[in-house]
Amino acid sequence: MGAGQLVTVYGAYGHTGRFVVAELLARGFVPVLSGRNAQALDEVAREHDLEARAAAVDDAASLDGALAGTVAVINCAGPFASTTGPVIEAALRAKIPYLDVAAELEANLDTFAHYRERAQDAGAVIVPAMAFFGGLGDLLATAAMGDWTEADEAHIAYALSDWHPTAGTRRSGAVSRERRGAQRLRYRGGQWERRTDAAPTMEWAFPEPMGSRPVIGEFTMADVVTVARHLAIPDVTTYMTTQAVRDIAAPDTPAPTAADESGRSHQTFLVDVVVRSDGAERRATARGQDIYAVTAPLVAEALERVLAGRTKTAGAVSAGETFDATDFLRALAPHITFDLHPQKQYA
Numbered sequence: 325m326g327a328g329q330l331v332t333v334y335g336a337y338g339h340t341g342r343f344v345v346a347e348l349l350a351r352g353f354v355p356v357l358s359g360r361n362a363q364a365l366d367e368v369a370r371e372h373d374l375e376a377r378a379a380a381v382d383d384a385a386s387l388d389g390a391l392a393g394t395v396a397v398i399n400c401a402g403p404f405a406s407t408t409g410p411v412i413e414a415a416l417r418a419k420i421p422y423l424d425v426a427a428e429l430e431a432n433l434d435t436f437a438h439y440r441e442r443a444q445d446a447g448a449v450i451v452p453a454m455a456f457f458g459g460l461g462d463l464l465a466t467a468a469m470g471d472w473t474e475a476d477e478a479h480i481a482y483a484l485s486d487w488h489p490t491a492g493t494r495r496s497g498a499v500s501r502e503r504r505g506a507q508r509l510r511y512r513g514g515q516w517e518r519r520t521d522a523a524p525t526m527e528w529a530f531p532e533p534m535g536s537r538p539v540i541g542e543f544t545m546a547d548v549v550t551v552a553r554h555l556a557i558p559d560v561t562t563y564m565t566t567q568a569v570r571d572i573a574a575p576d577t578p579a580p581t582a583a584d585e586s587g588r589s590h591q592t593f594l595v596d597v598v599v600r601s602d603g604a605e606r607r608a609t610a611r612g613q614d615i616y617a618v619t620a621p622l623v624a625e626a627l628e629r630v631l632a633g634r635t636k637t638a639g640a641v642s643a644g645e646t647f648d649a650t651d652f653l654r655a656l657a658p659h660i661t662f663d664l665h666p667q668k669q670y671a
Contacts, residue, residue, distance in 0.1 A: 335401025461547030
């Protein structure tokens with residue numbers, strides 16, 4: 325556990341950042357609160373009796389001050405296209421691990437492209453997308469792969485009871501759309517494709533008792549980035565239930581509201597991962613409540629393992645690449661119910 329170690333949380337006053345602060349405290353860490361809004365930081369600091377250090381991404385000295393004396397930094401501040409580079413640079417200067425909860429495809433692609441070799445050469449650990457989108461799907465796909473060294477295809481399907489997006493999710497989505505324009509991304513044949521046609525709709529057979537649900541296919545999320553970084557799978561596809569897509573697309577869908585004393589919303593999720601190779605199929609699933617809240621134990625568990633040296637490699641790495649995926653997922657109980665299903669043949 326944290327044993328009083330100081331950990332900077334950048335974006336600590338955001339919706340997800342607050343969950344991360346609470347989870348770190350529960351694990352014995354002492355969060356150092358940072359971000360761009362000094363007033364919002366002070367409010368959270370007073371609530372938990374913690375230190376606040378305001379810092380702007382365009383002010384390297386202030387970022388250095390925010391990280392001074394801490395053992396790691398967790399970046400929860402979107403849009404991540406603007407924050408990942410400066411905060412990673414500050415972490416490299418401070419010689420401490422960096423983790424983030426970015427779900428933006430482009431930001432994650434940038435992190436791997438710009439820092440993979442540099443961080444490896446420095447012996448640094450950078451773990452992007454250590455969140456519901458990116459980290460969880462990658463861990464599930466890696467666990468499903470098991471002893472396979474390669475596979476033909478991986479499918480990651482999300483069933484959300486609803487999707488009330490935070491203001492940060494909306495801002496990050498707007499930045500991604502601006503960067504992508506009218507195109508969407510798809511990963512086929514080991515390559516990224518830019519397409520202008522509409523994403524397909526279909527039915528996905530989720531495990532019972534949920535059963536078949538309509539989904540948007542090729543609803544490409546950060547998991548495609550993380551899985552493709554280290555697993556020899558040429559086709560990686562993510563899917564989202566159509567109701568959740570309608571929710572996040574509607575401008576009048578409200579932000580999530582607390583349904584229990586921990587601050588979690590009533591939203592529930594099921595992530596169903598299927599990996600196929602040479603006629604055989606392996607499946608892993610995870611169930612839980614509130615995609616934003618569950619990000620906190622995901623990134624906090626990753627932090628504990630990084631600090632304890634329970635990683636397979638240094639550099640800019642994805643969750644499944646550097647952690648023991650099955651052990652990691654089992655350690656998330658009771659936040660997540662994780663199941664590995666027996667291998668079977670498919671038509």
